Amino acid sequence: MSSTRTIRSVHTVADLRAQVGRWRAGGESVALVPTMGALHAGHVALMEAARGEADHVVVSIFVNPTQFAPTEDLSRYPRTLEADLDKADAAGTELAFVPDAGEIYGEGFCTTISLAGPALGLETDFRPTHFAGVATVVAKLLIQTLPDVALFGQKDYQQLQVVTRLARDLDLPVRIVGVPTVREADGLALSSRNVYLGREERAAAPTLYRALSEAAAAIAAGEPIANAVDAARHEVIAAGFALDYLEARHAATLAPIASPAEGPVRLLLAARIGTTRLIDNLAIPD
Secondary structure, three states, rough: OOOOOEEEEEHHHHHHHHHHHHHOOOOEEEEEEEOOOOOOOOHHHHHHHOOOOOOEEEEEOOOHHHOOOOOOOOOOOOOOOHHHHHHHOOOOOOOEEEEEEEEEEEOOOOOOOOOOOOHHOOOOHHHHOOOHHHHHHHHHHHHHHOOEEEEEEHHHHHHHHHHHHHHHHHHOOOOOEEEEEOOOOOOOEEHHHHHOOOOHHHHHHHHHHHHHHHHHHHOOOOOOOOHHHOOOOOOOOHOEEEEEEEEEEEOOOOOOOOOHHHOEEEEEEEEEOOOOOEEEEEEOOO
């Protein structure tokens, strides 16, 4: 533990609410940055953006078991709490909520959230239970913290749309803000799972952003969406990836879209190389 660290950690909902309540009593606003830890520069960008949105920033660090399928990497998901707290502290975050699974999912827990709309398709074609777990834990964190604003990365774009719809549909008194994806110099979107990439896999990984960028530019120049997306799919596969999906969708609803005239377009992809699954997305410029 860093001897100069000023961030405070709490482990129970009661302690979280007590601190937030003290801020509220002083008429001050609160921002929440939900994370699963293994913090990197993308998370730091979220916390730094949060400082511009509210008087106080809370980061939650919780590896949520309900969003992992039995075949997925819950047990090997990186856990780096001390380093995470150092990064959160350096970013100006004042409070870390670090619960265990028993605090979030108490004995007999049996309630989940039913989803449709932007939660259907794309990720759920490959991870059917994923967003049910995400939505449930995010709803709990929002209710536990009652922030004025919560910030999520646009790298997980479908998740951002699911959470935005969740807050709107359930009348949760929180503003959801999406923060632009932070990338390596070669375009690879920052992700906690990037540490799993071998040397050759890491060398191939920038192909994802390059393929999206080329497709986005082609569509903006007037090429039919179907042609540009098909070319991008071939480029990703040729680089050694197994492609789960590469699709053009309406940026707000995530419904399939055939032409930019139908609304703002977002390109979204998920692809696997070796044992690592990467996701990315990109807007079509106007």
